[in-house]
Amino acid sequence: MLFNSIDFAVFLPIVFILYWFIFCKSIKAQNFLIVVASYFFYGWWDWKFLSLIAFSTLIDYSIGVGLSKENRPSKRKILLWISIIVNLGFLGFFKYYNFFLDNFISAFSFFGYSINGSSLNIILPVGISFYTFQTLSYTIDVYRKQLKPTKDFIAFSAFVCFFPQLVAGPIERATHLLPQFYKKRKFKYSLAVDGMRQILWGLFKKIVIADNCAEYANQIFNNSNEFSGSSLLLGAIFFTFQIYCDFSGYSDIAIGTSRLFGFDLMKNFAFPYFSRDIAEFWRSWHISLSTWFRDYLYIPLGGSRGGTWMKIRNTFIIFLVSGFWHGANWTFIIWGGLNALYFLPLLLSGKNRQNLGVTAEGKILPSIKEIFQIGSTFILTVLAWVFFRAENISHALNYLKGIFDMSFFSKPQIFPTTILSLLTIFIFIEWLQREKNHGLEIYGNGLLKNRYIRWIAYICIIIVIFSFGGSQQEFIYFQF
Structure with a gap:
């Protein structure tokens, strides 16, 4: 359902009235309404892909519960990697399967080897890049013990599928948005x-x-x-x-x-x-994605704390991955690399935060x-x-x-x-x-x-x- 459509203009007031006048006495009831409304909102595009959101929700909720019961570092790490592999596996299949296949075939053809491979007619589920990163933030933060795992499945489901930002962000952190589903909301004019x-x-x-x-x-x-x-x-x-x-x-x-x-x-x-400057641009553009990559990729890689080589390496990694996140095309990777080149002189001269x-x-x-x-x-x-x-x-x-x-x-x-x-x-x-x-x-x-x-x-x-x-x-x- 598009925000700029008559459908949404009808949908929003109905959900608003139900939310504040019918389901207002219970937080759980309001959260359940959000889940139902969000699935309806997403299913308006293609109901078949609702199963992906439901499966992602179930996996990460279960991983969170598992992490709450497990104190052994090795077992906790296994649970974390299950979440990462499952979430990124779905994202990789739907978004990058044909890209990797075509480039794999082209690489072997360059060296004179012929490989047969069939591309699949894969439909990219709307918003999969956004809600995948949102659920991953929950698992990673629980693993890091920065967030207590939830036992409220309805609240967690609402966090994952919250319809206003479900298909194109902002990519919310679990530490910021999830606690809001536990609290009673009061209408503020x-x-x-x-x-x-x-x-x-x-x-x-x-x-x-x-x-x-x-x-x-x-x-x-x-x-x-x-x-x-x-x-x-x-x-x-x-x-x-x-x-x-x-x-x-x-x-x-x-x-x-x-x-x-x-x-x-x-x-x-x-x-x-x-x-x-470019550094200021990236602090102002798609802030939820930029800060996501900063906190879950750039800083764990060492950020800008190491020597010159590490700074250069980490800068290119973060921008190239950001480019690749946008789509399965070399143009996005070049776009990311070009922005890394723009950014690098500021970082190396210490002027990236001026x-x-x-x-x-x-x-x-x-x-x-x-x-x-x-x-x-x-x-x-x-x-x-x-x-x-x-x-x-x-x-x-x-x-x-x-x-x-x-x-x-x-x-x-x-x-x-x-x-x-x-x-x-x-x-x-x-x-x-x-x-x-x-x-x-x-x-x-x-x-x-x-x-x-x-x-x-x-x-x-x-x-x-x-x-x-x-x-x-x-x-x-x-x-x-």
Whole structure:
């Protein structure tokens, strides 16, 4: 079920009414309703894959119970590895089977050996990368004794399948989200209203910005040989905002929806395109995944505590794995490696944590230095996104070659003034709100503090959504 659909617009109020008016007397009843609603929400796409979520839930719940009864290190490690192998095994089969098979055959063909192998017509279950990492966080944290294993199967099931963030995150930690299912939730009007604001802003980002940018990005990327360098650059910029507004828009809707039910989800984006260097960008982009890899892969490998070689090795591992997490294509791995190259000079010079605060905090305009830093970081990001969007490495290289052709100085063949104007307004609003959690948050001082201006903004956004909304498209991260 898509957030940007009539189906969800009907589904959400029904679940909300049942949750607060029918099942409100019991935490277990509310948790059970969440499980039923979440399975219905996911099954609306394809009910057959509900068995994967149920099996993953049962495995990790059982592993947690086993760890609670076992004190021998060797046995605890075996239980941990059972969870890791089962979860990553399912993820590997559905997501990477054909990739590994095709590359295995190609490798032997390169040395003159012919191997027969049949690719399978495998459907990638929506959200499997997200809920797999979420359940793994539970098992690992229980193994590390950072979290007490739960004996409440309904609460654990609700944690795994919580519908707002089930299919595209944020990837919640068990230490943060699971305890919220044990506590009685009280309806808070202020949080619910802020949740509605964030939902509205997320829908604007997805329907107006992302879906419109997608139309032009797809047209240019799919026919890149026919466009000038300036048009190719514009296409890359369109995709840059498409993927940001699509994914962060989903996160906004997920976080806002969770607040309607009394839950707090972690912030997943912090206005990343205003970053002053790549390190700051990665602290602001897909925060739940970046911190997951940091805590469960980068730090256990030694992080940046070792010598120069270890720092380089660990940096490349974390970025390459992050790229591979996104999909079974060498373009994602190249994208990850390119970002590692961007990041490495900052790490080796000890400047990777020099920009920790908000850009131009407390100011209306950035300094000349900050403008240069934001611009250069944005350009590097745009060029890296070309590999992320391209069909293959050859396509990406030809696309980049086309950008730096002499035709770069010509007028773009596609120049949609309407979407560019909306994009400019969007960037302006995000800049004004960059010290807040989302584009319509009114906490503290700001333009939206005035009630009349706020309601004018709401009405304008709703009108723009219905007037300029692009053709309905799935969220881009459903494929990951």
